Amino acid sequence: MNQYDAIVIGAGHNGLTNGAYLAKAGLKVAVLERNPYIGGATVSRELHKGWWYSNCSYVSSLLRPEITRDLELPRHGLQVVSFGGGATFTRNGDYFGNYSDHDRHYREMARHSKRDANAYDRYAADTSLQTKLIRPYLMRTPPDPTSMRPRDLRDLLEFARSFMDLGEEKLLDTIKFWTASVGDYLNEYFETDAIKAHMAGSGIIGTALGVYSPGTAYVLLHHYMGDVDGNVGAWGFARGGMGAIADALSKAFQSYGGEVICDANVDEIIVKNGRAAGVALKDGTEYKAPIVVSNLDPKRTFLDITNPSDLPKDVLKKARNFKIRGSSGKLNIALDGLPVFHGLDPRNRLMAGDLHFSDSLERQERAYDDWKAGTWSKDPYLDMMIPSLTDPTMAPPGKHMMSVFVQYAPPKVEGREWTDEDKDGFEKSVIDQISNYSPNFRDLILHCETRTPREIEAEVGLTEGNIFMGELTFDQLLFNRPFPGYAQYRSPIKGMYMCSSGTHPGGGVMAAPGANAAREILADLKKPNTVPGGYADD
Amino acid sequence: MxxxxxxxxxxxxxxxxxxxxxxxxxxxxxxxxxxxxxxxxxxxxxxxxxxxxxxxxxxxPMNKYRVTGPDAQRYLDRLITRDVSKIGVDRVGYAIWCDDNGQVMDDGTIFRLGEQDYRICSYQRADDWFAWNTLGFDVTIENESESxxxxxxxxxxxxxxxxxxxxxxxxxxxxxxxxxxxxxxxxxxxxxxxxxxxxxxxxxxxxxxxxxxxxxxxxxxxxxxxxxxxxxxxxxxxxxxGFLQANVDFMPAEEVVRVGRTRSPFELGLGWLVDFKKPLFNGRSALLKEQQQGSRYRFAMLDVEGNKPAEHSFILKGDKQVGTVTSAAWCPTAKANIAYAQIEMPHGAVGDELVAEIYYQRELHWTRLLAPCKVIDAPIFKSPKRWQTPAPPH
The missing domain is CATH 3.30.1360.120 (Probable tRNA modification gtpase trme; domain 1)
Known part of the structure; x- marks a missing residue:
């Protein structure tokens, strides 16, 4: 009997979170996964014997602590371990180090510019202010600005009040911030190229925009608003790789009686009399349920697995126009030892942080120029990590695993599909750049997995390889995410819902969309809520 | 010069x-x-x-005392509350020792190095107390902290x-x-x-x-x-x-000035370390009496709602103050907000629902928070690796 109370499509972290909260409320839930393994983009894979790759998402910060605690993920084996700091290497043989200790950080900045070092405190306060505005809304459904329902009116009023409370000057700053480019924003505080470039990275990661494109200041915020144990902005690794998050969520889900079904490739959501009735797999199998939740991105949800005749035209139009441009690729590399980077003592703890080689905003913008021209960046922006310096389970002792997030890579190369030769060229641009700063790097490579948007889309199902399932620009945030009128996790089809990173509050392995969607579904079913609220911000 | x-x-x-x-x-x-x-x-x-x-x-800097001689085990059985004969050679036992009123002086570990050869590793200095207790025993105590x-x-x-x-x-x-x-x-x-x-x-x-x-x-x-x-x-x-710390979660009995500020093993959740089958040990009669008549306090581990550590908090039952927090932290691996509290009897049993009155300051602004909390029965962090033999490689 393939009859369930609810079916969730896609066993990524949001699908599993959604399933867990529905199952916790007593529903009979199945999460269907098209791959033979769970996790979606939250996955660890042993692609070279002895080396584990977090081969999509690679760091954890935004995962909501309310969910981790409520679903008892540590008891189910999840351990998130902080790493500290990072560095941007410069072309003159030096580097800028980002230390987690405030005083050490000051000294390092002062080594480059005393004025920048002092300005950092002002920058941190201003950025924290913006973070505080958005954080209370992470574990909540965005209010509908056109609705007259009491809940929406109350939430809108609260939202408006938090802005009005800022006072005139800070309100104007805020409006400017939400629309500004990260480059312009940083230029208002700092004078040192490497310092600005180091910080600007967070404004472009996962986004098909350049450091001087309006809207990228918010993307920076999106990367800052997470926390590890109350240290806002801190990032960590899941011990055992990102798959440990999916594994723990899956165990929590199953502990409430949920069922995970792999190799289940959904062909279409079955709609009967305007209501969701289940799903049909590509192999013909049918699963019946009055609730169907899609954890696929909005484009795939409405354009691939829903019959267009079941949808109103405006949704089809909005789905088609949804911005989900691929901008990045990834190299996962097994190393025979620790690479040495010029200027930095290999014993320095910064080695365990995020490493970069783009030492100016201009270089970052030029990297974006290549994307606009339809090709991968010849001098890319890299967000590189060596998780095996923090987590001993990722590689054999003395060996290392390197995760290299690469920007930019277009979804199509000069308008055509990626070829294997393109992929080799893309890989070469990355390896060449790293080798320019690390003399022993090339000789240490034992295995390299290269993923262009083509591979990310084909294997993980992220349209165009967009890691956030839709760009995080203001036109696609809050009550605009995924599109206006549909930001409360409901689709136009009764009984069909959305829970992916394409919904509020967006991507980054937060699990908040999955949890928020479950809250709405349970409300519609008039079931008691099992989803925790957010911790009060202070 | x-x-x-x-x-x-x-x-x-x-x-x-x-x-x-x-x-x-x-x-x-x-x-x-x-x-x-x-x-x-x-x-x-x-x-x-x-x-x-x-x-x-x-x-x-831990204090280390070597206890040797024919009466070493008898001496230790007199000194500490648990049965020392159960600690075999090349084994370690966690232990507490009490004063004559059954109030905890310190906790520590007892290393059995030979048949008549022990080492006590303690947080507090205990030269004086250990020496007084040798009366009547053929035993030698040596302070080997510095060696x-x-x-x-x-x-x-x-x-x-x-x-x-x-x-x-x-x-x-x-x-x-x-x-x-x-x-x-x-x-x-x-x-x-x-x-x-x-x-x-x-x-x-x-x-x-x-x-x-x-x-x-x-x-x-x-x-x-x-x-x-x-x-x-x-x-x-x-x-x-889930480990207690002397001078934080309890006061060493001999250092306490004010009446009623000491705690017995039962009041610290350490009753399992008291073995009444032994005919005589320091504090035995007082502890026996306490066991029969009831304790004043209960040690409780609290799972506190929210993410603000309940440092120095009062613990309330309804409107009534029934306890205070001794240690508190947001636990980074267990992802839980944990507090240890001393709770007045009869409150604080496992499952009891209490409220922590938390004060925290941000930018010179104080906030008072009433966070519901629940008494849990075991430490929040449990690593299977702790007990596995053979020990795992990582």
Whole structure:
């Protein structure tokens, strides 16, 4: 009997979170996964014997602590371990180090510019202010600005009040911030190229925009608003790789009686009399349920697995126009030892942080120029990590695993599909750049997995390889995410819902969309809520 | 000739030259009269070394007393509340000792090194108390605090690192077991004990071996991501793992001035360490009476809602204040907000729902928060690695 109370499509972290909260409320839930393994983009894979790759998402910060605690993920084996700091290497043989200790950080900045070092405190306060505005809304459904329902009116009023409370000057700053480019924003505080470039990275990661494109200041915020144990902005690794998050969520889900079904490739959501009735797999199998939740991105949800005749035209139009441009690729590399980077003592703890080689905003913008021209960046922006310096389970002792997030890579190369030769060229641009700063790097490579948007889309199902399932620009945030009128996790089809990173509050392995969607579904079913609220911000 | 006397200067441990070289933050504290690092480079990362790789903590300032002689076991059975005969040779036992009123003076570990040979490792100094208790026993007590240097080597890769150091078959050592090795021609003793709740060991050597031990540990441990940890990181780990701390979670009975501020083993949740089958031990009659008539307080571990640590909080039942918090922390691995509290009877039983009155300050603004909390029955952090034999490699 393939009859369930609810079916969730896609066993990524949001699908599993959604399933867990529905199952916790007593529903009979199945999460269907098209791959033979769970996790979606939250996955660890042993692609070279002895080396584990977090081969999509690679760091954890935004995962909501309310969910981790409520679903008892540590008891189910999840351990998130902080790493500290990072560095941007410069072309003159030096580097800028980002230390987690405030005083050490000051000294390092002062080594480059005393004025920048002092300005950092002002920058941190201003950025924290913006973070505080958005954080209370992470574990909540965005209010509908056109609705007259009491809940929406109350939430809108609260939202408006938090802005009005800022006072005139800070309100104007805020409006400017939400629309500004990260480059312009940083230029208002700092004078040192490497310092600005180091910080600007967070404004472009996962986004098909350049450091001087309006809207990228918010993307920076999106990367800052997470926390590890109350240290806002801190990032960590899941011990055992990102798959440990999916594994723990899956165990929590199953502990409430949920069922995970792999190799289940959904062909279409079955709609009967305007209501969701289940799903049909590509192999013909049918699963019946009055609730169907899609954890696929909005484009795939409405354009691939829903019959267009079941949808109103405006949704089809909005789905088609949804911005989900691929901008990045990834190299996962097994190393025979620790690479040495010029200027930095290999014993320095910064080695365990995020490493970069783009030492100016201009270089970052030029990297974006290549994307606009339809090709991968010849001098890319890299967000590189060596998780095996923090987590001993990722590689054999003395060996290392390197995760290299690469920007930019277009979804199509000069308008055509990626070829294997393109992929080799893309890989070469990355390896060449790293080798320019690390003399022993090339000789240490034992295995390299290269993923262009083509591979990310084909294997993980992220349209165009967009890691956030839709760009995080203001036109696609809050009550605009995924599109206006549909930001409360409901689709136009009764009984069909959305829970992916394409919904509020967006991507980054937060699990908040999955949890928020479950809250709405349970409300519609008039079931008691099992989803925790957010911790009060202070 | 110096112009000032430096006779009040803190002492340094046998590892100091190495500790000092690694103490990037130059953030020092005073522990038992010794200069010890509060933090080396980043409290959080040090804490995570214990949880994910290996953290090394210099515990040389711990007080160590050697107890030898024909009556060693009888003496200890008199001194402490548990049955010492159950601690075999090359085994360690956690223990508490009480004054005659059954009030806890300190907790510590008892190492049985031979048939008539024990070592007590205690937080507090106890020369006087231990000496008075020798009356009538053929036993010798020697303070060997300064002649033994110790490192806690704790975390998932700790067994692997120590094995590389020459501790053969260490993975076979059971929890609370002791193994003897030699290091550069001098004895090196390893016990599978610790204060972190995870796989971990304590390594004991003569002070002359200290610097070489440190150097080799960090050299061999590099590929296993070994890191030094200071007292702040250890504090976080011990709260998460459910360990009490003298002078924090209870007052050593002999130091208490005000009436009623001491605590019995039952009031600290340590009743399991009291063995009434023994005919006589310090505090027995008082404890027996307490067992029959009831205790004044209950030690409770609280799972507190929200993410604000309930430091120094009052604990309420309804409107009534029924207790206070002694230790509290947001636990980074267990992802829970944990507090230890002393709760007036009859409140505080497992499952009891209470409220923590939390005060916290942000930018000079104080907020009062009433956070619901629940009494839990066991420490929030439970690592299966702690009890596994053979010990896992990481």
């Amino acid at each position: 110096s112009y000032v006397s430096r006779d009040t200067m803190l002492l340094t441990t046998p590892f100091h030259s190495r500790v000092e070289a690694m103490c990037d933050l130059n953030d020092w504290g005073n522990w038992m009269g010794y200069t010890t690092p509060n933090a080396y480079f980043d409290v959080e990362l040090e804490y995570f070394a214990v949880r994910s790789t290996t953290g090394v903590f210099d515990l040389s 033994i240097a110790g490192l806690a080597v704790q975390g998932p890769t700790s067994c692997t690192v120590l094995t590389l150091l020459g501790c053969t078959d260490l993975n076979q050592l059971k929890p609370f077991g002791i193994a003897h090795y030699s290091f550069e021609g001098r004895p090196l003793m390893v016990s599978r004990t610790g204060f972190t709740g995870d796989l971990g060991y304590e390594v004991w050597v003569p002070p002359e071996s200290a610097e070489a031990l440190w150097d080799q540990l960090f050299e061999l441990g590099r590929d296993y991501l070994i890191k030094p940890i200071g007292s702040y990181a250890l504090e976080l780990a011990r709260i998460e793992a």
